Amino acid sequence: MTAASPIRIWDIPGGIHPQENKLQSLGHGIETPPLPRELIVPLQQHIGARAEPCVAVGDKVLKGQLIAEASGFVSCPLHAPTSGTVTAIGPAPYPHASGLEEWAIRIEADGEDRWCELDPISDFRALEPAALLDIIRASGISGLGGAGFPTAVKLKARPEQKIHTLIVNGTECEPYITADDSAMRYRAEQIVSGIEVLMHILRPEQVLIGIEDNKPEAIEAMRAAVGERPMQVVVFPTKYPSGGEKQLIQILTGKEVPSGGLPADLGMVCQNVGTLLAIHDAVVLGQPLIKRITTLTGDALSHPTNVEALIGTPIRELLTFAGLQPEKLYRLVMGGPMMGFTLQSMDAPIVKTTNCLLAGSKAELPPPPPAQPCIRCGLCAEACPASLLPQQLHFFALGKDYDQLKRQNLFDCIECGACSYVCPSSIPLVQYYRAAKSEIRALDLQQHKADHSRQRFEHRQERLQREAEQKERDRIARAEKAARLKAAKEAEAAKQADSDAAVPAADAPAPKAGGLTPEQKQLKIAAATAQMALKKAQKQLTANPDNADLQAQIPQLEQAAREAQEAFDKAQGEVSNQPAAPAPQAAGEDDAKKLKIEAAMLRAALKKAERAAGDNPSDQQQAEIAKLREQAEAAEARVPATAAAKKPVDETLKQAKLDLAMARAATRKTERALAESPDDADLQAQLATQQQALSAAEKALHEAENSSPIPPPERQRVDKKPVDEQLRELKTNLATTKADFKRAERELKDATEAGGDTAAAERELATRRAALDVAAKAFADYMASKETN
Amino acid sequence: MSMIITAIVVLLGLALIFGAVLGFAAVRFKVDGDPIVDQINNLLPQTQCGQCGHPGCRPYAEGIANGEPINKCPPGGESTIQALADLLDVEALPLDAEHGEEKPRMVAYIREAECIGCTKCIQACPVDAILGAAKQMHTVIVDECTGCDLCVEPCPVDCIDMLPLPTTPQNWKWDFPLPSSALIATDANRGAA
Structure with a gap:
């Protein structure tokens, strides 16, 4: 049915037809290499934030167990590819163009390859799309086509945009690579099941499976697997780079993804067949992404093939499985010959994005010939699938004119290498673009960081200023308070010195300071100060008898001192009368108490003496006891009288x-x-x-x-009914x-x-x-x- | 005569109308141009290191706006000088060696075992990139450090090192291809000739 209604296909601009070299690796189906002894699982196998390890060195892990969690929205969790022991978490060889190391979890396989408990979904249609997305996210699935963008994020890249077209990318346009081809040949049913999961999530109006016409077996297998389902297998002529996401969309729908935009902006989502296989495994089988199909090919291998390898398997072991002939190996490339990069070490593991390992001989991947000057032939512009101007980009990149490069849409370049391929001067154009892109990204990052630093600096300055101002305010407030206090004290002193008078201090016998109230003290101090000032002035006057100012001051001071002293004496007189009144009462009570205590003590002494004397008291003791008894009786006789007087019951x-x-x-x-x-x-x-x-x-x-001697209780008279x-x-x-x-x-x-x-x-x-x-x-x-x- | 008067009156009228239109447009469509100091400040690397002799990048931006030379910023280096030259339309000068030389990006690193917790470096840091408290070990937040090395000098126990920022797969950059002239033997001396 799908074959009966072929849909229209479009063409893309540019493109090339390099030698395919796909047959070598297609002879053995999908093989399973032996379980490696040690696996290295890098924490960064996807675009986005590095995963966060959630196991420790020495932990036993089971196959499929979570070993690192996603550390952000655009991130991917990692799972143990086999059962074993975590032996190290730290920098380890990493398949990257730089050859630098990256943090990884090393797992020593125990050989049992025992799965952890899985949670397969028998009927995914019963689940909500959000639940299925969560399963895809938790299974650590990122794009297996090569870029490695987290799939769950890609499916919801534009939540507000309805996805009407789901495109399945089975193009695999790059030479040598046959991983997707093999997957479609041998795993077509599972891929279609994965498509159905995505259809349940996205509910697209149409599903297009794009396959180049150089894979007839894959096309047949996919058509058979699709059967009567509402999917269309679309076959189009082979041309490199049809497999680019934007190029494939253009071929199948005739629409171009806008510059800087996403397919989701057009209501489309594109997924690689390998990713769909992983989605099927994750949802239907409950297995997280721990293995992938990888092509092992190149003239340096005696047994080129496709393998379903565990992620984290060291490249050396896989190449050995494929019959590596080290003497023939000239260059080891991860990815295809067009877009891949040279690996500097075979110790690195394969990761989620490793679709091909190309072990090329010198004849196969010769060193690039020296670049000649550009002759402005324009072949590159004709070959560019993104309709860019590679020559212009080249010259601006040479001059490091990054603004111009951005204006020439450098970032729409998919780095397919078609321009370099056709260049008669052998100019490594893509390398210029890659270098310029990373330079621009670094500069943007630096600019971003500079802005951030400026903000922090400004905020710090603001804070310091605020603190300084606060300190200044506090200081002023303190100074004001001190000044106020001082002024108040001076004013009081002056007032007292003015209003009260003072006889020379020597005349009045100074009472003990202990019995003074604060007011009295102040008055006393005021009097003393006035006296001091007077004496000082007098002394100065004897030193300079001609000083008119001093002479004028003396009488004033004398007056002030006299007044202060008078005020003090007056206050002293008042106070000494006041506390005299309550004293007798208190004295009476105190006396009673004292008498009681005295009597009790005497009684106690008497008892003690009697005990000490025992049955046969000596004369002396007897005399003492008699004396004590007499005293105690006398004391007791005095007590009741006062005690009775104390309780005036009226x-x-x-x-x-x-x-x-x-x-x-x-x-x-x-x-x-x-x-x-x-x-x-x-x-x-x-x-x-x-x-x-x-x-x-x-x-x-x-x-x-x-x-009555009892003071009347203080009553508040309440007249409830005023009598008229x-x-x-x-x-x-x-x-x-x-x-x-x-x-x-x-x-x-x-x-x-x-x-x-x-x-x-x-x-x-x-x-x-x-x-x-x-x-x-x-x-x-x-x-x-x-x-x- | 009347023709001349008519012409003058018409021209005067036109002048008044256009003047009014221009005056209105000047008020209505007034553009608050980005002040030059802000533009210059945006080009400076914001390390706040003071190597230019100013207490921070903005004061230097103000200095440049007032006619100071543009080649006093070692952390910005060649590219900043070029950007400033483009902005101000002046000649790009080589970096003034008096103020230091261009170095790769550095970050401060505190040897934590030696730190005595004096907080002197915290007070010196212009971007609050050092974390710590009195009598507690201090440490540098690498992502916030601008590499200005202002914290090195105040440290009483010299436990702060300036280290070059490590290259990781995340910040690694592709190299530009070697210039082709170096590949051809006869071209080798052309640049010198």
Whole structure:
């Protein structure tokens, strides 16, 4: 079906057709080399931040176990390629053009090749795309095509951009390399499974598998594996460098990735077939990326082949497996002959990006002929797949004109080497571009660092200035405070010196400093200072008797000294009177205590003496005991007297208080009862008497308090119900009428008992009752009106 | 006569209109040009080393703006002189040997066993690249160090070394190809001739 609807293909500008040399390594399928004795896993096998080791020297690790964690977003974790022991973590040989060492974890294989526990996903379609991305990230997958960009980051390079096209790169355009070809021939099913995982993550509208037409077996295998799935295997003519990501996109879609942009900007993602194989292994089998298919080829090998090698396998062991003939080896290249670089040591291991090891003989990879001057033929411009001007770039690179190089889009150069390949003057153009690029990158980095340093410097300057200002402010504040204090002291001294007077200090006997209050001290100091100033002035005057200023000063000073002394004396007199008052009381208490202590001590001494004397006391002891006893008794006799005096229990006061409380309670009770039945004359009369009793009790209490030696408690009088004049009048009126009524009652009673004329008494009683009623009513009305208010 | 007056009036009118337009444009589209001192400062390497005789790069930038020679910066070296010459349109001078010579990029390194924790180097560092406290061992943050060697002199126990920045695969640079003239025997002396 896919074959039935071939899609249109485009061409790229430029390109070359170098000798392919792919057949040599295709004869043996994919072989597995023997397990190496020691593996070297470099911490930097990808673009981005170096991985962070999470094992220690001496640790036992299992195959597939995490040994280094990703140290940033653009970074990749590393896993143990086989089971064994970590023997070293440190600089180790590294496959790099510089030949420099790089930090690596060395693992000594134990030969068991035992896997750690794996977590295969039986149905990845049940998982969320984010979960699958996490698996890809955790499995340490970076692009296996050659650049080594972390795959999970690449898949989400533009999160906001919908990916509509997934491109699978099976081009493998570079001569000699057959790793992807072999993978497609022998692992087509797994690659298609990896594509399905990516389809589940990205949900693209179309999937294009681009393969050059020089790999018919791979095309057949892939078509068979794809079957009816919605993927298209696109075959296009062989041309170098069709396999570049941007070039392949242009061939398959006709669109050009913008300068400095990413395929994701066009809604496309391009992945190498080797990467897809790794994704399949990671998701479906649960195996992290610890092995890859690598081509071993070149005339120096007697058995060129493709191997599935563990990452970290030393190159020497792989080449030995492929039948290395050291005498034939002239140059060892990692990568292809066009874009690869020369390795300086065979001790370096293979890494995730090692797709080919080319062990070339001298005839195969001859030393470049000496470069001739550029003849401006323009072949390079015709060959450039990125439509750059290699000549211009060359001249600007020679002149190190980096601004011009940037303007000529040097960074769009993919370093494919087509220009060098066609150059009739054998100018190593790519080497110029690479050198210029690294120089520009270094300068940018330096500029960035300079900006950073400037920022730090400026911030430091700011901070130092801030600190200096703060210090200055503090200093000024301190100086001001000191000045204020000094001024205050001087002002006080001056005031006292002015307002108070001083008799010459010698006249007043100076009291002991110990008994002085701070005020007195100050006054004393002021007086002394004034005196000193006076004396000094007098001395100076005797030295220079003609000094008019001094002469004028003397009387002033004399006056000031006198005033100061007077003030001091006055203060002294006041103070000495004050503490005299409380002293006797305190002395009384102290005496009592002292007496008690004395008595107790005497008693104790007596007991002791008695014990010491025992049953048969000597005369002397007896005399002593008798004396002690006498003393103790005398002391005790003195104590109770004071002790009794000390507790003045005032019975009258207590009684007065009790009376008052009882009277108050009774009054309250009656008041409450009266409020319920305001017309009850008995109650009213009762209330009146009780109120009288209450006021009497209050008076008694006041008298008792006044006469009592105990100081009255400090009370705050709270008048909850301020008594108004009208109420008082009504109450008084009610009480008097009530009293009159009672008297009338009594008179009637007396009259009845006497048996005399009761009519007058009865009339009198009736009048009184009427008056009482009127008064009670008036009172009740007033209370009612007050309540409603 | 009236023609002449008309012409003068028209020209005056035009002059006023254009003057007004230009005046408006000068205010409305005023460009705050990057002051020259900032531009010069951006070209200087910001090591703040003071080898030029100024306390930092910015003061030297101010000095250059006031007509000082541009060849007093050894850390910047040839490339900085060239960049300054391009910016200021003056002749590029060779580096003034009085102020030092161009050296590869260095970083300070404290021999930690010998450090007594006096904090003198911390106070000297212009970019706060030294970490430590009184009576505690100090160390240099390599990424922040500008290699100005201002910390070397104050150290009372001479435990600070200036080391060249190590080359790693990350900062390694491809070499430019050898100039082709050296490859041909007859060309060997051409430059000298």
